[in-house]
Amino acid sequence: MAWTFGEFRLDPERFQLSRGGMPVRVEPQVLSVLIHLVRNRDRMVTKDEIATAVWQGQAVSDASISSRIRSARQAVDDDGARQAVIRTVHGRGFRFVAEATALAPAPAASESIVHPSSDHPGGRPSMAVLPFRPLGMLPELAIMSDAIPHEIIEALSRLRWLAVIARGSSFRFRQAGIDLDLVSTALTARYILSGIIESPRRTIAVTLELTDASSREILWADRLVAPVDQIGDLRARIVAHLIAALETHIPFNEARLARLNDPESLDAWSNYHLGLAHLYRFTAVDTALAQGCFERAVTADPQFARAHAGLSFTSFLDAFLRLSADPAAAGRNARRHAENSLELDPLDPFANFTMGRSFWLTDEPEVALDWLARATALNPNYAQGFYASAFTAMLTGDAPATFGALETSLHLSPLDPLLYGVHGVRAQMLVQQEEHQAAAHWADRAATTPGAHHLIAMIALAANSLAGRHDQAARWRQEVRRRKPDASAADYFAAFPTRDTGSRARIATELRRHGF
Structure with a gap:
């Protein structure tokens, strides 16, 4: 839902205020105040309500609220004397008084269709990486609060199964106590990675939290520490440690959410994550269940490279573990599905991984090494x-x-x-x-x-x-x-x-x- 008033358009989904089609530069807290006022334009909004919505109920002075209101008025070409857009109700709160028209956003063509009864959002998981909050940082190290999240975004962009919000959008949310609901809505992010960076006693300490934006559940957290003179090694460890954690915790959470829904309503990505949950149990029953999930994912989206790679993996297990009555045929299927996956997405490490392993089954380790080296080059x-x-x-x-x-x-x-x-x-x-x-x-x-x-x-x-x-x-x-x-x-x-x-x-x- 977006709104227009005068020359302005306010779009909470994009977290953007524009004038005549051009973005207006606004601080995130100011934009949050403006969104809350417009959303509740049929009534007065109290100062306490603004504090709850924008500062999540943290202690905040009247001066801070007044400062944000003043900036909001400046952004929409209003002021305290005219009050043509935002009116002050003295001693009580504020009200948005300009005439606003609500606009129903058209769905994007690329959005996955989800069954109306499903609580699972469907589609490829998405993540926003926020700037880290500095606490007691040495001045010369303060840049790390942006530099490390930037490196994380670059590394995550190699993961073909995860959509990563660009730095230009996610770095607009840098103040303490940011409303995760607001971040999730503004950036359409299903998962949020936040962190705190400190430099006590000539060390660097980084605390990470991975949050499911819809449930506010913390799925994973960790703290890594290193001496200041080893900050380069710490940065590399943070990235590697995080990616390994994401590869485990997000697919597990996606599969858990998918199980709560009607199987007939699941989209390709939900079926894919359910398949992964069965894949790594290495039993005949689970391998068959994983294969069924990947087949449904391919049916839902024939261009889904990772689902084809999943079918290669299950065929590989049929051959490697002798789960199939015809291991040779299973080996041929492992190669065929890997080739299909690579044709659809040659840059997917998982596709290259399954192609490499298919050459184990034909006793061609030298060829396998080339494909596996490509997989690790694509994702170090x-x-x-x-x-x-x-x-x-x-x-x-x-x-x-x-x-x-x-x-x-x-x-x-x-x-x-x-x-x-x-x-x-x-x-x-x-x-x-x-x-x-x-x-x-x-x-x-x-x-x-x-x-x-x-x-x-x-x-x-x-x-x-x-x-x-x-x-x-x-x-x-x-x-x-x-x-x-x-x-x-x-x-x-x-x-x-x-x-x-x-x-x-x-x-x-x-x-x-x-x-x-």
Whole structure:
């Protein structure tokens, strides 16, 4: 809803006042006051009500309110003497008295259509990154309150699944106590990232909060600290830490909200996030459910690149975990869906990731590495891309590349859904180096990490058996049989076609010893 009065147009959705089609420069609090007055133009608005609406009920002086009213009058070519637009009701409040006409905004062509009964907003998630609020900052470091959010916006713009509001819009909201409802409405942002930056005792401390704008629920928060002379490293850590958190918390929240709605009303993005929620459980049932979600997303939007990449992922799991009766066909589907995704969006890291992993299934690790390197070049903070690169380097026996990529992946996403794979690849590489005790330690960690499947338990079985820990190996043998009764050594080597013949022979011997 926007309004016109005289030569002016006031648009709360865009959070903009314009005159004759040209924007009028107005401070956010002044614009908030003006919007509230116009919205309630049929009555007087008290000072307390203005304080609640604009300052969220924080203590504010009459002088501050009067200052904002004076600035609002100047913006609309009014003054305290004429009061042709904003009239003062002495001792009580203010009223908007100019004749205003309400305009119903036309829906944008690109907006997703959402079923009227749905409480989920639908469409691609959107985020506004606000300037950080400085507290006790050293003068020479005050610029960091803008510089770090700017770097975050640049990094988030690489994420194809998240719409990021431009700095020119979000940086208009920089004062303390800003109304998040106002920010969300003005910028059409579903999520808001805010922060506080301090410099106590020659250190820099940044506190971050990720908020769901509709529910006001804080989904994630963290605090990072570093000495002043390590501010460059801190800036890089903030960006990497944040992106890893967003990759987990926003899809989880989107899936949670989607579950509350009628499945028939869900749009492509909602089905996609529901698919992700099932995807990382690595069971036959959940993989099938994820596939159904991605198929519905493609039906709703055939041009949705990420939904095609999701279908590549589920087909990959069908082949890799032998969930399908025809693993070869599942492998071909993994490649086909990845190609479809890349044709629609060649710059999506997830599309490049799924294309790279499809080459594991055809024993072409060198080709896989090229695609995975492209995925991490497109998004340098893509933890799963680095994990997949480590896996591929392990297949070719490149230990330095394996361990380096694993450390990067773990640093970026210490609680990643593929964490079991990170530990499992380390264990597999240590077996190749004949470090069997260390391999057994990491394999145990891998197999007890959430999401670990029967192939990870087979790594633990082989590593413990090679380390002489036969009781532990026997326990893992029972666990493999429980998870997949028909598991075989052939399944193991189809999933891990390593080029190191010595380790392959040693593992094969131990698997045979335990009946595989």
